Amino acid sequence: MTSTSSAVPSTGLPFPRSEYEYRLQKVFEAMERANLDALLVTALGNLQYLxxxxxxxxxxxxxxxxxxPGQKPTLVVREFDLRSVRLGSWVEELVSYRDQxxxxxxxxxxxxxFGFKGRIGLELGCWNLAPADVNAVHTELPDMKFVDASRLVARIAAIKTTMELEAMRSAMKMTDLAVRVFQQSLREGxxxxxxxxxIEREVEQAGGVVPASSTSSSLLFGDRTKLPHGSAKHNAIRNNEPAFMELGGVQSGYHCGLVRSAVLGRHAETESLHDLSIAVLEAVISVIRPGVTAGEVDAAGREVLKRHGRPGLLNHRVGYQTGINWVERGYISLEPGAEDILEPNxxxxxxxxxxxxxxxxxxxxxxxxVTxxxxxxxxxxxxxxYRA
Structure with a gap:
């Protein structure tokens, strides 16, 4: 085992140290409210956030x-990645391990x-922590009580600071550029x-990043718009076919995704679906304000579909919390019955x-x-x- 503590270079960090210290303090306050003596942050988005x-x-x-709470954070990492972590993190206390x-x-x-025995929070409902990892740590610390704290950091990260909002606005400018390229590129063949x-070329020339060809993005033409997700293939669009994109610009790790659709010529079925999706979307946006629950937002959209006699067209949630990473398990979800209350920012x-x-x-x-x-x-x- 190797433990290191060294000055952290300024390069590699998208925000000043004070921004991360502010976030950490908010998490400490939440931990005290939850009666946690310690928290292990393992979800990748939460790890990057803090x-x-x-x-x-x-x-x-x-x-x-x-x-x-009250102590300097410690980051446990693979020895192989130690140098990258030192350059990319403000955390000074690093402890390394070699193999699984x-x-x-x-x-x-x-x-x-840290010299305590008590309650330790784990992000059990998030990615990147396997049951075997939990069992192994519990075996090493049999006197500690482990509790689920999957939503703790997510609730703090849901409310954006000024610096985070600047990053997201910058990311959205790149997303909007990607939309315009998508629309202007549509032609038969x-x-x-x-x-x-x-898209990637134009956005890169503008100084941004939109991973349009990655597996996390969707760009689909014709019958392939019947897929819920799909990265771009060598599939050409023909006249009177639909086109669909879900892409997001990235700035400092913050993603701003957007869905936009088009038709080359005419396509009655997808045009009808799109008209209805606009009605649902605008109903959802109309109820978003501080104090409303996530479930109420979801219900507003579903009510539109009920009025049109087509409630089965929407078989997923109407939305989700955004920020670092496109989505993170444990984030606020705008789904039926969700009780999370919307707040400004x-x-x-x-x-x-x-x-x-x-x-x-x-x-x-x-x-x-949310304003x-x-x-x-x-x-x-x-x-x-968009009609091409």
Whole structure:
């Protein structure tokens, strides 16, 4: 085991140290309210939110950030990734382990150094922490009580600071540019892959990033718009076919996704779906304001579909909390019955993607900021259907 403590270089961090210290203090306050003596942050988005490190190495093994109120945070990482973590994080106390088998004893030893026995919160409902990891740490610390704290950091991260909102507005500018390239590129015979390449090239020239050809993005033409998700392929669009995109610009790890659809010529079925998706989206946006629950937002959209006699077209939630990473398990979800209360400076993405009777998956979305009075749409491109 190797433990290091060194000055953190200023390069590699998208925000000043004071921003991360502010976030950490808010988490400490939440931990005290939850009666937690310690918290192990393992979800990649939460790890990046609090430490600055993007968690690339943690894809393979856990990189827990150990938080104890009033104490300096400790980040447990793979020895292989130690240098990258040191450059990409403001956290000074780094403890390393070499292989998977070393993780639990090294992590447990780092926890023992804080000198307490009590309640430790784990992000059990998030990605990147396997049951085997939990069992191994519990075996090393049998006297500790482990409790689920999956939503603790997510609730803090839901409310954006000024710096975070600046990053998201910058990301949305790149998303809007991607939308315009998507629309202007549509002509008979052009392929999804060609449009994705054009988007990435134009956005890169503008100094931004939109991973249009990645597996996390969707760019689909024709019958492939019947897929709920799909990266760009060498599939060309023909006249009288639909086109669909769900892409997001990225700035400092913050994503601003957007759904936009188009038709080359005419396509009655998807045009009808899109008209209805607009009605649902606008109903959803109209009720967003501080004090409203996530479930009430979801219900407003479903009520539109009920009035049209087509409630089955929407078989997923109407939206979700956004920020670092496109989505993170444990974030606020705008779904039936959700009791999370909206607050100013939350950011939400509402992809109203309807599933038609013959299989087409089509619709539109907006990315909004919850304001003191209601909501602000972050995109500058209309959510209406584009006709080429």
């Amino acid at each position: 430490s600055g490190y993007d968690g690339r190495g943690a894809i393979f093994m856990p990189f827990p950030l150990i938080l104890v 088998a070393d993780f639990a004893p090294v992590c447990a030893d780092a926890i023992r150094r 052009v392929s999804e892959a060609e449009v994705a390449a054009s 939350m950011t939400l993405h509402m992809p109203i993607i309807l599933c038609g009777e013959s299989g087409y998956v089509f619709g539109t979305s907006e990315h909004v900021l 003191q009075q209601g909501s602000e749409i972050l995109s500058s491109t209309p959510h209406t259907l």
